[in-house]
Amino acid sequence: MIMKKIVPWLAVFLLLLLQTSCDSGDKDTSKPRSGTRKMISVKGSDTMVHLTSSWAEQFMSRYPDAQVSVTGGGSGTGIAGLLNGTTDICASSRELQDKERSLAVQKKIDLVEHAVARDGLAIIVHPSNPVTELSMNQIRKIFTGEYANWQDLGGPDLPVIVLSRESSSGTFVFFQEHVLNKADYTPKARLLAGTSALVQSVTADRGAITYVGLAFALEAKDSVKVLPVKSADDAPAVLPSDETVRAGLYPVARPLYLYTDGSSSPEVKAFVDFCLSEAGQKIVQETGYVSVR
């Protein structure tokens, strides 16, 4: 008897609940796209957060009525955001994968790629580590788990602790593709969330090794050791720096991208143009990355 009364009411309640949740969903996706409020959101690569927020600051001081918000979370997060319409610009430290491009076509997003800077990935170890250089080959074997002790590399008898970013990171995917030659990381690799956690762990653990963006390595150069890298076993070892990355001598380097939707607002275009301008590229160098000019 009571059940009979309750059931229809609950059905109405349920419908209302669904209705309101759908409404708020629509609002969320339309907000960043509307150009009237001159809000620009940039989301993605943690490696680039430094850079994009410096750009955003400068851009806002030049165009006082523009509002730029910058969030990290990893390149994958930014790409998902662009495809789902929750961000205007995606900052990515890797190229889009075919899967993602075809998803963009499905969602009728006209992806535009802008290479806005270059970055070297520094291989860092604990300062007490006596190893002086590594070849690309050795790095690959360390990260795939073939070398498990520093003894194999002419160091002390100490287990190698491989640290890596989480799989949502563009740096993770870039490193896997270009340094590990698309092989999988060792399952023993500890995955940490964010570059600062990596630097913190390398500072504390004697056997640790990891990769971080050049800007972060320069910032932490007193507490970690940056290893020179040989592109082949008989090639000279090269330290990552502005010059060596730009000249293409340092082997672990990559372009950094901004991705936008081709049909986005003029403010978004103005922001990207600013990043590529002389002033924007000066910021690239000031924040420790390598300019594309």
Add this chain to the structure above:
Amino acid sequence: MWKDKAMRLLMVSAASTSVFLVVLIFFFLAKESAPFVLKPGLSALFDTQWIPVSFVRERYGILPLVTGSALVTGLSMLFTIPLSVLGAIYIAEIASPVEREFLKPFIELLASIPSVVLGFFGLMVLAPLIKSLFGLGTGLTALTGAFLLTLMAIPTVITLSEDAIMSVPRAYKDASQALGASDLQTIFQVIIPAALPGIIAAIMLGTGRVIGETMAVLMVTGNSALMTWSPLAPVRTMTATIAAEMGEVSFGSIHYQSLFWIGLVLLAVTFVLNIIAQRVLVRYGMMK
């Protein structure tokens, strides 16, 4: 008259909100994870490796994540149970009212510390400590996570166990002492057995809390998807996997669906634990 009815309906719907939410969440999880059954098939979940991002072959075996969660939870309960039960006995039976007034607020305070703050404490204090204690390369291990979770489980288990012990009728204690039993004999042979169902339920609820905890374990367990039972190895728990990877996956991909499967497994486990706890309580008349 219609006012009564309207009010009644309003209250009924308010009271049933959580029922609906649970049903909705189950429905949502099932809907998002369903396509996985067709491709690549449920057997993919029983793989022994979790490699969701790979150029060679993606593997979605949740077994290492399940053992990771089990290891961290098991270890943490190993510390939590003796600490909380002994603590609860002391607070309920032995402590003077002054001591009780002092102890209780601190236990409640422990419950209110946000888990990110505990995780931070684990990363900066506990991990280096465990590293030097066991002579390890790094302190990011299952054991570190278990210690942190113990801090989170203790308030739940201690408070509920204490309630259970308090609810043992005064007559039991009096009868036992009238027969010449000492305080210790009374506690361990009369009161604890009488309160046991309540204590077991408390432990179950504590376990549910520990299994579902995310932030603290994400920060200190090292997150390597290894299938291991060694407390000093790094592990990746189910919750940490969802938290770390959900932001990245493209909607509807196999990786996305497999994360929902993890969620489903997690929900099922906590659901069963809660049901068992409720059953135990009802069965032994500790909850009407």
